Amino acid sequence: MLMEKERNEIVEYGKKLVTEHLTKGTGGNISIYDPEQGTMAISPSGIDYFDTKPEDVVVMKLDGTIVEGNRKPSSEHDLHIALYEKKPDVRAVVHTHSMFCTVLGVNNMDLKAVHYVLADAGTPSVPLAPYVTYGTRELADAVANTIGDSYACLMKNHGMIACGKNVASAFSLASNCEWVAEIQWRCLCCGTPNILSDAEMAKVLHKFQSYGQAPEKK
Numbered sequence: 001m002l003m004e005k006e007r008n009e010i011v012e013y014g015k016k017l018v019t020e021h022l023t024k025g026t027g028g029n030i031s032i033y034d035p036e037q038g039t040m041a042i043s044p045s046g047i048d049y050f051d052t053k054p055e056d057v058v059v060m061k062l063d064g065t066i067v068e069g070n071r072k073p074s075s076e077h078d079l080h081i082a083l084y085e086k087k088p089d090v091r092a093v094v095h096t097h098s099m100f101c102t103v104l105g106v107n108n109m110d111l112k113a114v115h116y117v118l119a120d121a122g123t124p125s126v127p128l129a130p131y132v133t134y135g136t137r138e139l140a141d142a143v144a145n146t147i148g149d150s151y152a153c154l155m156k157n158h159g160m161i162a163c164g165k166n167v168a169s170a171f172s173l174a175s176n177c178e179w180v181a182e183i184q185w186r187c188l189c190c191g192t193p194n195i196l197s198d199a200e201m202a203k204v205l206h207k208f209q210s211y212g213q214a215p216e217k218k
């Protein structure tokens with residue numbers, strides 16, 4: 001089976017989308033890209049995350065050709081393809097209909113630095129792409145043209161998308177964006193949120209580059 005490890009990861013993280021309340025039903029989708037093979041593994045369209053098996057995950061090229069898999073790929077495969085084309089360092093994309101990111105997008109708001117954790121997106125704020133019908137190349141282009149230097153983007157009246165160097169980091173960014181979006185929403189409900197300055201976020205971005213455990217000494 002082609003991309004077996006990646007297909008297993010997509011099954012595993014698909015379940016996490018539901019258990020960690022980042023999506024409802026079959027909403028959202030996940031892909032992983034292998035630049036050496038030039039192939040992308042992506043969730044199948046419309047199959048319950050808890051019924052999806054590795055063989056249901058579709059392997060396709062970035063030109064849209066299906067290389068392996070009997071299922072239809074996610075209706076948003078063009079969205080994933082557009083992001084791999086736009087950001088050559090990205091290896092995984094997570095798209096969700098998470099509640100608070102969607103709420104902000106419906107209100108025509110981008111995601112602001114109400115908490116320093118938003119620096120995980122690589123930019124001081126996360127932009128909002130205009131509304132375009134789901135599953136279209138036009139939507140894919142709208143998101144790719146809006147995301148800029150960020151690794152996440154809200155999608156008006158739809159949801160959000162997060163990119164990463166692997167599926168764990170893309171998923172973690174989607175989760176962090178949702179947490180920050182909930183804080184922004186809660187703060188807007190009872191006052192005027194204080195937004196961290198771009199200069200402060202630049203400091204945090206710098207610190208995030210060396211965050212975590214130092215690499216093991218060989």
Ligand SMILES: [Zn+2]
Nearest residue numbers: 028134158159
């Ligand atoms: Zn969607």
